[in-house]
Amino acid sequence: MTRFALIAALLMAAPAVAQMPVPVPAQAPAEPNAIALYPQMKAPKGSTENWVRFGEDLAVRNVTVPTITPVLPDPAKATGAAVIVAPGGAFMLLSMEHEGWSVARWLADHGIAAFVLKYRLNQTPADTAEASAYMGKRMADSLRDPTAAPGITEPRATLDALAALKLVRGDASKWGVDPKRVGMIGFSAGAMTTLNATLEGKGSDRPSFMAYVYGPMLARDVPADAPPMFAAIANDDSLFPNPSYALVDSWRRAHVPVELHAYERGDHGFGMGKPDTTTMGLLPQFLSWMEMRGLLNAKAGQ
Secondary structure, three states, X not given: OOHHHHHHHHHHOOOOHHHOOOOEEEOOOOOOOOEEOOOOOOOOOOOOOEEEEEOOEEEEEOOOOOEEEEEOXXXXXXXXXXXXXXXXXXXXXXXXXXXXXXXXXXXXXXXXXXXXXXXXXXXXXXXXXXXXXXXXXXXXHHOOOOOOOOOOOOHHHHHHHHHHHHHHHHOHHHHOOOHHHEEEEEEOHHHHHHHHXXXXXXXXXXXXXXXXXXXXXXXXXXXXXOOOEEEEEEOOOOOOOOOOOHHHHHHXXXXXXEEEEEEOOOOOOOOOOOOOOHHHHHHHHHHHHHHHOOOOOOOOOO
């Protein structure tokens, strides 16, 4: 498997690298339920989102106006818990179906109000082929040192995550959720966004709980009042070959609850699960963890 294929796996968040479809430009979906995080924000003049399709999966580039899209449970099944879903894509693309809408639908089917976060990204060329070459080179440059964090960052994504948490909590009664049980789940760059919102947010601005899925497992300074973390990664992750689980150790040193699922196989970008691997248990295990912590009932324990 070539380094380029592995880089492409991160960018496209494809469930199987060897069978990754060729990207083709796509029409933007209607997104009738999307809510602007900043109602007064206008897209820069001349800018436009670029949507692309990988087989059946949709992804978007050049997001300049961030939104959340609610995916709500049947009121008869609603638990009052909420999760903001942050897709990945190297801060240059968002895997909206593979790590966004499909995850949100699963959560809603299990009684959890979900909100898919479409956060702001680094700019990339509008042309699909040109963008793929550009993103591949940037990713290759950013991953030269496997012991360091990826060199591509997007501080605005963190701001958007914190704004999404504030919006959901502010309208909690509208959504039928408990503002004290609003968490986040993020994949790859979305995991890094979730982590940054957790560590840079203050007090009640942070997520109430978080799930960190195949992000870099590097040590961080963790405050004693950080929320509990559910972490998941495949031990054969080729983009983030982790010599340790230092991030989990950071949570433990801070005496903050943490649960780690280190799957034998799954590589990077397995999303809701790669068939024929135990990564298929990701979301059921996350649900069980939430239930264990009391997050699925009104007397949630932290």
